[in-house]
Amino acid sequence: MKKLLLASTALAFSAGMALADVKMGVLLGFTGPIESITPHMADGAEMAWNEINESGLFLGGQSITSVRADSTCVDSSAAQAAAERMISSDGVVAIMGADCSGVTMAVLQNVAMSAGIPMISPSATSPAFTTTDSNGLFFRTAPSDARQGVVLAGIVLERGFNEVALTYTNNDYGAGFANAFEAAFIEMGGTITSKVAHEEARGDYSAEVGQLAAAGGDALVILGYVDGGGSMLRTAYELGAFENFFMGDGMFGDELVASVGEALEGTVGTIPWASGEGADRFHEMAEAAGVQGQSSYTRESYDAAALLALAAQAAGEATPEGIAANILNVANEPGEPILPGELARGLEILAAGGEVNYMGATNVTLVGPGEAAGFYREYVVENGEFVTVQFH
Amino acid sequence: MEPLNALVSVTNFMLIPAFAYGSQLALGALGITLIFSILRFAHFAHGDTMALGTAAVIGGTFFLQAQGIGLGGLPTALLAIPFGILVMVLYLLAADKLVYKYFRQVKAKPLTLVMASLGVMFVTNGITRLFMGVGETRFEDGQRFLFTVREFREFTGLAEGMALRSAQAITIITALIVMVVLFWFLTRTRAGKSMRAYSDNEDLALLSGINPERVVMITWTITAILLVLAGTLYGLDKGFRPFNYFQLLLPMFAAAILGGLGSPIGAIVGAYVVAFAEMGITFAWRRVFSYLMPEGLEPTSMMQLLPVDYKFAVTFAILVIVLLFRPTGIFKGKVL
Numbered sequence: 077m078k079k080l081l082l083a084s085t086a087l088a089f090s091a092g093m094a095l096a097d098v099k100m101g102v103l104l105g106f107t108g109p110i111e112s113i114t115p116h117m118a119d120g121a122e123m124a125w126n127e128i129n130e131s132g133l134f135l136g137g138q139s140i141t142s143v144r145a146d147s148t149c150v151d152s153s154a155a156q157a158a159a160e161r162m163i164s165s166d167g168v169v170a171i172m173g174a175d176c177s178g179v180t181m182a183v184l185q186n187v188a189m190s191a192g193i194p195m196i197s198p199s200a201t202s203p204a205f206t207t208t209d210s211n212g213l214f215f216r217t218a219p220s221d222a223r224q225g226v227v228l229a230g231i232v233l234e235r236g237f238n239e240v241a242l243t244y245t246n247n248d249y250g251a252g253f254a255n256a257f258e259a260a261f262i263e264m265g266g267t268i269t270s271k272v273a274h275e276e277a278r279g280d281y282s283a284e285v286g287q288l289a290a291a292g293g294d295a296l297v298i299l300g301y302v303d304g305g306g307s308m309l310r311t312a313y314e315l316g317a318f319e320n321f322f323m324g325d326g327m328f329g330d331e332l333v334a335s336v337g338e339a340l341e342g343t344v345g346t347i348p349w350a351s352g353e354g355a356d357r358f359h360e361m362a363e364a365a366g367v368q369g370q371s372s373y374t375r376e377s378y379d380a381a382a383l384l385a386l387a388a389q390a391a392g393e394a395t396p397e398g399i400a401a402n403i404l405n406v407a408n409e410p411g412e413p414i415l416p417g418e419l420a421r422g423l424e425i426l427a428a429g430g431e432v433n434y435m436g437a438t439n440v441t442l443v444g445p446g447e448a449a450g451f452y453r454e455y456v457v458e459n460g461e462f463v464t465v466q467f468h
Numbered sequence: 469m470e471p472l473n474a475l476v477s478v479t480n481f482m483l484i485p486a487f488a489y490g491s492q493l494a495l496g497a498l499g500i501t502l503i504f505s506i507l508r509f510a511h512f513a514h515g516d517t518m519a520l521g522t523a524a525v526i527g528g529t530f531f532l533q534a535q536g537i538g539l540g541g542l543p544t545a546l547l548a549i550p551f552g553i554l555v556m557v558l559y560l561l562a563a564d565k566l567v568y569k570y571f572r573q574v575k576a577k578p579l580t581l582v583m584a585s586l587g588v589m590f591v592t593n594g595i596t597r598l599f600m601g602v603g604e605t606r607f608e609d610g611q612r613f614l615f616t617v618r619e620f621r622e623f624t625g626l627a628e629g630m631a632l633r634s635a636q637a638i639t640i641i642t643a644l645i646v647m648v649v650l651f652w653f654l655t656r657t658r659a660g661k662s663m664r665a666y667s668d669n670e671d672l673a674l675l676s677g678i679n680p681e682r683v684v685m686i687t688w689t690i691t692a693i694l695l696v697l698a699g700t701l702y703g704l705d706k707g708f709r710p711f712n713y714f715q716l717l718l719p720m721f722a723a724a725i726l727g728g729l730g731s732p733i734g735a736i737v738g739a740y741v742v743a744f745a746e747m748g749i750t751f752a753w754r755r756v757f758s759y760l761m762p763e764g765l766e767p768t769s770m771m772q773l774l775p776v777d778y779k780f781a782v783t784f785a786i787l788v789i790v791l792l793f794r795p796t797g798i799f800k801g802k803v804l
Binding site for chain 1: 606705
């Protein structure tokens with residue numbers, strides 16, 4: 077099977093070369109619990125590749141074609157099938173994705189590692205990736221939840237809530253994040269009254285909320301997605317179980333304001349965020365391109381896609397091995413800092429044999445394979461707007 | 469006041485949601501039981517047809533909203549229900565003509581029809597997603613609450629609060645009315661009687677001059693009405709998401725089988741049993757008992773029989789237990 081895969085990859089690959097066309101995969105959950113944010117993420121990634129194609133400087137005039145496939149976020153077998161199809165029949169040389177931690181781990185270990193295809197996930201934040209040995213094939217542009225757990229625990233305590241109930245979306249992301257938060261919160265002297273998992277896309281969450289309410293607490297911490305976590309929040313508010321809410325990165329999005337409404341007022345949350353020039357430029361470009369740049373993980377997606385292309389340029393060839401070997405080189409110092417919109421300059425420098433330090437929209441710094449350093453934005457919802465409190 | 473607080477708490481977190489959910493299931497299970505007793509197959513497309521019907525209602529709702537027509541405090545969707553019913557009657561009759569009729573004429577085994585309905589399910593599923601997408605659509609408007617938790621607390625001065633959403637109240641009232649009308653129809657009208665006759669003994673009914681195609685048509689029409697009502701009420705209460713309607717299939721079948729397939733009263737009782745079992749078994753009783761128990765004896769555990777995650781497992785367990793020990797269900801229905 078592996079040989080067949082490799083052979084077909086090679087075949088598809090040579091066909092691709094003849095057309096001077098490099099295929100890269102966008103493996104995101106276009107259906108499933110995070111389907112509301114994935115189209116924007118894919119747009120973000122493709123924005124980077126369009127920028128590169130327009131420059132005409134990529135590997136002597138080749139262009140990158142995006143191949144989208146559905147990771148579903150929750151169904152590992154579907155995600156693996158999508159990834160295999162992408163690699164064997166479309167012949168992608170690298171994958172921008174996947175998104176949710178569970179399917180990303182499945183695709184990495186069962187498909188990408190056996191096929192030798194590098195992956196950069198824009199949003200898999202489970203602490204488990206830090207310790208997984210991926211043969212140097214897995215990278216991510218979003219920081220691990222181990223750190224976000226600590227940051228969020230600090231924020232909750234700082235605001236005077238010592239006893240909180242905790243709910244998380246029932247997958248690798250939610251469980252990893254919840255464990256990190258719980259450990260940090262208890263260590264800082266707080267108490268967790270109960271910890272309840274919730275599923276995505278259920279119609280009714282009153283049972284879950286009932287259980288959390290039974291245990292009590294001053295506030296409810298929700299580590300989930302817009303769909304399930306948002307419904308939990310609304311249900312908890314409407315049933316009068318909780319008045320104060322805190323949330324993790326997966327909950328951020330304008331859809332949340334639209335679907336939850338007034339219950340969200342005063343809610344505090346964290347999201348990996350980059351402030352500064354890179355982020356500002358990205359938003360300008362996104363606006364010009366008609367992409368919703370403010371949505372979750374669009375910045376990380378742009379950066380992941382840009383990194384793959386720059387790594388290929390640095391390798392001088394669009395091969396999986398070349399890309400995998402050069403991702404850390406282009407992402408980190410030393411080298412010329414590259415911001416969004418400057419990808420053409422980056423390509424030029426690399427073509428001339430120079431070095432770049434890709435900063436991108438999120439101040440990318442990769443701490444070895446599988447880990448990214450990052451910043452978090454603490455926000456509070458006021459009048460239906462996400463208002464920044466400070467950066468951590 | 470303590471027992472009162474316990475009562476309010478359990479009503480707020482369990483009884484009201486379970487009652488509304490049970491009413492929605494009952495309308496769906498009634499449809500399943502009708503199709504099973506008259507057309508003689510398990511209608512697997514039920515959940516997804518419900519979704520399509522709701523989608524039609526949502527389309528109608530958005531149209532009415534755009535025209536500025538509304539019902540004031542009540543959801544506009546109620547006005548759009550007749551449109552949804554019309555669309556679904558046409559859709560189900562078309563499905564019958566294109567798919568089921570052939571299998572009926574060749575006297576195919578029920579299992580063949582079930583598989584055919586599975587095919588219809590996938591097609592319906594696709595059509596719904598084509599129009600509505602896969603995400604959540606909320607189409608509830610008007611006044612969301614009859615009374616909120618905060619209003620209730622202020623009014624009664626109790627420590628515990630209780631909320632009643634308009635959608636829940638409408639669901640319960642509508643379901644009760646529909647049930648009464650359906651029973652009146654089945655027992656008092658000529659069409660209803662011919663349906664029951666056809667269900668009891670097909671050959672005998674044919675001999676006595678009942679037109680089978682007419683019975684089939686009436687069955688689909690009633691099913692369409694039940695489907696659209698159940699789907700719309702569920703959607704008003706919990707938001708419209710195609711996948712959730714598909715998931716309703718299991719509890720609806722569990723309800724119909726538990727009550728006894730073919731027995732309308734059984735479907736209703738079964739639906740409420742399933743709803744209350746799902747909610748009650750996974751409910752954390754700690755808060756309720758902390759009001760009821762004498763001081764010092766308050767429970768420290770969650771007092772929960774099964775974690776909330778196992779909600780669907782409860783339904784499944786009910787289904788398996790019924791099929792094992794009493795396959796005819798509570799009200800002696802047909803054996804699947």
